[in-house]
Amino acid sequence: MNTSNAVPWRDVDAKRIEDMIAVLISRLHPETQRIDGSGGDGGRDVQIPAPDGLVIYEVKSFTRRLEKSQRAQIKRSLKKAKVLKPRVWHLVMPLDMTPGELDWYNEVKETYAFMSDFTRGRTWLDSEMAKHPEIARYYLGDSNAEIVKALKEIGQEKAALANGIDDASARIVSLATRLNEIDPHYKFKFSTNADGDVNFEIIPRYAGAELDRPITIKAKISFPSTVEGTSAATRFRDTLHYGVPGEVLGENIHNISVDAPAGFGGEWTGGRLWLSGIHPPVAGEVDFRLITADSSERILSNIPMRIDERYMGSKGGQLHLMDHSGQFKVTMRTNFETRKSNFNFSLSPKPGVLPAVALPTARFWATMRPGNKFSFTIGTADPVEFFSIDEELLPNGGDYYEFLSALARVQQASGVFFPIPEELTESEERALRQVVRLLDGEKQSGTWSNLVLRITKEGLERWRAVNSDNAAPFKAVSDIILRIAGRELYLGRLERVFESAKVAEWPETNGSDADGILELRIIPGASTACTSRIVQ
Known part of the structure; x- marks a missing residue:
C-alpha cells in the first residue's frame, strides 16, 4: 500500500535511492555511523555501535522482484557482516516481499541468527519518508527554488515592523522554520547583533551529514614576504594541516567561493575568513594519561588528563589535554604521515584549587627533568612510546611539589581545607616545614x-x-x-x-x-x- 506522498522508487536511480534511505536512517538514529561502500562496505551501509552489540542496516536499491542476482547480493552482504558479529542486521529496501520471497528470506535467517524479521520494505519506507518530506524534496525536487524564495522573504521582513514586533517575529520564525524543513542534512540557526547584522549557523542534523553533503570552500589567498606575512602563512598552514582555529585578514584574501547547503554560498572578495578543522567526536570519557619514568623506564608519575579540545586537518590532528585541577595543559600535535608527535606543556596557577587536587600535577612536573622520560597512554594500556626529556621545564619543580605535599598534609591532619595561598611569609614556610616533620x-x-x-x-x-x-x-x-x-x-x-x-x-x-x-x-x-x- 502506498501513501499519497509515496516516492516513485522505480523512477529513481540506484545511487540516489541508497543515499535517501541512508539519510533517513541517520535521521531516525542520529548516533549512526555511515560506511563508505566504494571500497566494499563489509556487509553494512549504516551501523550503530551500541553497548550490547553492533546494529547494522544493509541498504539495497531493489525495486523489482528478488531474482537470483539480488538474492546472491543479500547473501554476500550477510557473509561479510557475520565477521563483525553484529547483534542484529536489518535489510532495508524499497520493495515489499512476496510470500515466496519471505519464505526464502526466513530460510536464510536460519543460517544467520542475527538477521531481523523483514519489516523495512517499501511500505515502511513510504511511511517514514512521509514524516520527513524534506529528504525526497532535496533529492528529487527543486528545493533550491524554495530556499531562494524563503531567503528573499527574510530580507523583506524589515517592512513587517510597521505591523508591530509580534507580527514581524512570528513571520521571521515561520520563514526560518520553512528553511529547516527543506534541507535533510543540516539545521539552520539565525541570530542578529546590535549592529543589525544577521548571522547564520549551519548545524549537522546527524553524525556524518558533512560527508553526505560536504561544504566546500575555494579561496585565492596570498601572504606578503614580511615577518608578519610569514607568521600569518604559518598559522594558515597549521589550520589546513592540523585543524587549529585560525583567521585570515581581508588584505590577504583575493576571492572566496563557498558551496554550502540551503543556498548559503556565493563568491566574495575581502572581509575576514575564520577557519577551524573538524572536531572528531569523543565516545564517552577517554581515560587519557601522562606518564613520566626514569632512564630505565620505571614509572615515576602517572596522572589522568581529560580531553579539552580536538582538531583534525589534512595532515594530522591536534589534541588539547587538561588535568583535573585546570592548571596543567598539554597540546599534542601529531602528523599522521610521519607518525611523529610534538608536545607543548604549560602550567598556570588557578585560584580556588585545593593543594591535594593539584598534588598529582605537581608530582608530574617535579619528575619532568633531564635524564627522565615521558609518554602517554589510554587506560591501563602500555605507554605508546617514551620520549627523552632534554631540559627542565619547571625550575624548582621539586620544591613546589614538596610545598604542596606539606600543605595537603597539614590540611588533612587538621581537617581545615583551603585553596593554595598566593604566597606565604618566610616564618609561615618555616613553621609549615617544622610541623610536617613532627607529623612524620x-x-x-x-x-x-x-x-x-x-x-x-x-x-x-x-x-x-x-x-x-x-x-x-x-x-x-x-x-x-x-x-x-x-x-x-x-x-x-x-x-x-x-x-x-x-x-x-x-x-x-x-x-x-x-x-x-x-x-x-x-x-x-x-x-x-x-x-x-x-x-x-
Whole structure:
C-alpha cells in the first residue's frame, strides 16, 4: 500500500535511492555511523555501535522482484557482516516481499541468527519518508527554488515592523522554520547583533551529514614576504594541516567561493575568513594519561588528563589535554604521515584549587627533568612510546611539589581545607616545614632560653616543694597550633622535654589574678637542650 506522498522508487536511480534511505536512517538514529561502500562496505551501509552489540542496516536499491542476482547480493552482504558479529542486521529496501520471497528470506535467517524479521520494505519506507518530506524534496525536487524564495522573504521582513514586533517575529520564525524543513542534512540557526547584522549557523542534523553533503570552500589567498606575512602563512598552514582555529585578514584574501547547503554560498572578495578543522567526536570519557619514568623506564608519575579540545586537518590532528585541577595543559600535535608527535606543556596557577587536587600535577612536573622520560597512554594500556626529556621545564619543580605535599598534609591532619595561598611569609614556610616533620614522627632537637607558665597557687607550692631552687628535667605538653594564610590549624598535642630547667624568680602569691593564676618564668639550668614530639 502506498501513501499519497509515496516516492516513485522505480523512477529513481540506484545511487540516489541508497543515499535517501541512508539519510533517513541517520535521521531516525542520529548516533549512526555511515560506511563508505566504494571500497566494499563489509556487509553494512549504516551501523550503530551500541553497548550490547553492533546494529547494522544493509541498504539495497531493489525495486523489482528478488531474482537470483539480488538474492546472491543479500547473501554476500550477510557473509561479510557475520565477521563483525553484529547483534542484529536489518535489510532495508524499497520493495515489499512476496510470500515466496519471505519464505526464502526466513530460510536464510536460519543460517544467520542475527538477521531481523523483514519489516523495512517499501511500505515502511513510504511511511517514514512521509514524516520527513524534506529528504525526497532535496533529492528529487527543486528545493533550491524554495530556499531562494524563503531567503528573499527574510530580507523583506524589515517592512513587517510597521505591523508591530509580534507580527514581524512570528513571520521571521515561520520563514526560518520553512528553511529547516527543506534541507535533510543540516539545521539552520539565525541570530542578529546590535549592529543589525544577521548571522547564520549551519548545524549537522546527524553524525556524518558533512560527508553526505560536504561544504566546500575555494579561496585565492596570498601572504606578503614580511615577518608578519610569514607568521600569518604559518598559522594558515597549521589550520589546513592540523585543524587549529585560525583567521585570515581581508588584505590577504583575493576571492572566496563557498558551496554550502540551503543556498548559503556565493563568491566574495575581502572581509575576514575564520577557519577551524573538524572536531572528531569523543565516545564517552577517554581515560587519557601522562606518564613520566626514569632512564630505565620505571614509572615515576602517572596522572589522568581529560580531553579539552580536538582538531583534525589534512595532515594530522591536534589534541588539547587538561588535568583535573585546570592548571596543567598539554597540546599534542601529531602528523599522521610521519607518525611523529610534538608536545607543548604549560602550567598556570588557578585560584580556588585545593593543594591535594593539584598534588598529582605537581608530582608530574617535579619528575619532568633531564635524564627522565615521558609518554602517554589510554587506560591501563602500555605507554605508546617514551620520549627523552632534554631540559627542565619547571625550575624548582621539586620544591613546589614538596610545598604542596606539606600543605595537603597539614590540611588533612587538621581537617581545615583551603585553596593554595598566593604566597606565604618566610616564618609561615618555616613553621609549615617544622610541623610536617613532627607529623612524620620526627623527634626534633633544639635549644631554648626561657618559658613562661601560667600556674595556680597550689601548683606553685607543689613545684616549690619538689624542685625548690635546683635545676631539673622538665616536661610540658601543649596544643600544636599552626598559623598560616590567615588561619589557625589545630594539629594535636606537642610534648617538649627540657633537659635542665629552673625557676628564674619566684612570683609573689598575692599578685595572682581573680582566678588565682600566677605567671612562673622558667630558664635553662646546666643545659639549654630540649626535644619536641607529637603525642596522643
